[in-house]
Amino acid sequence: LMSIDIGAKARLDYAKVQQDSTTSTHVAATGLQLGEGSVFDGFQISTGGQLARLETHVTLSGENADCTLSAIYLGRANQHHDITTYMNHDKGHCLSNQIIRGVLDDKARGVFQGKVHVAPDAQKTDGQQMSRALLLSRTAEADAKPELEIYADDVLCAHGATVGELDETQLFYLTSRGIDRQTARAMLISAFLDDAIDSISHTGLADM
Secondary structure, eight states, rough: OEEEEEEEEEEEEEEEEEETTSSSSEEEEEEEEOOOOOEEEEEEEEEEEEEOEEEEEEEETTHHHHHHHHEEEHHHHHHEEEEEEEEEESSSOEEEEEEEEEEOOOTTTEEEEEEEEOOTTTHHHHHHHHEEESSSSSOOOEEEEEHHHHHSSEEEEEEEEEEOOOHHHHHHHHHHHTOOOHHHHHHHHHHHHHHHHHHHHHHHHHHH
16 A cells, blocks of 8 residues: 655656566555646556556646556466556646556456546546457456546546457468567567557656
């Protein structure tokens, strides 16, 4: 459990890497409050644990606050990964962007639950949220529950979720150029995760 208060016009670049033993349970909750004109650039990756849940609650409590939150979960065997977010736009003229990507193999399961709440006084809010999952096995499962709860009338908000498999046409194209199938799969998976990684503005974190 961690609480972070980002003061007015302050900036925080943040990364969390969860790679515990695959026999363990990892449950973490992070609460953030963003002051006026502050910037939060956060990235999470979850690869370990038999059961892993990363929960993040963000309150944009000052105008012109900017929050980027990207997350990647990678599951295999019987792992269960859960990414839960609550983005509370309490003041107007704020921006939030959530980019969630998951890759699941074997009998792994991934869950994304994300809510964007816009208060009545939070006019000119821009809240974006997108979850995408890639299934490498027909026995893997991805579930998504994106939500928008909007009480202001001058906002730009959107959310979405997709689940799919590797594109066999793209695999065929790469293997026909002499790339072995395993390498081709790895290339396509890396490309699928790129936009979550590219959202990290801090070059040191992006290169981890």
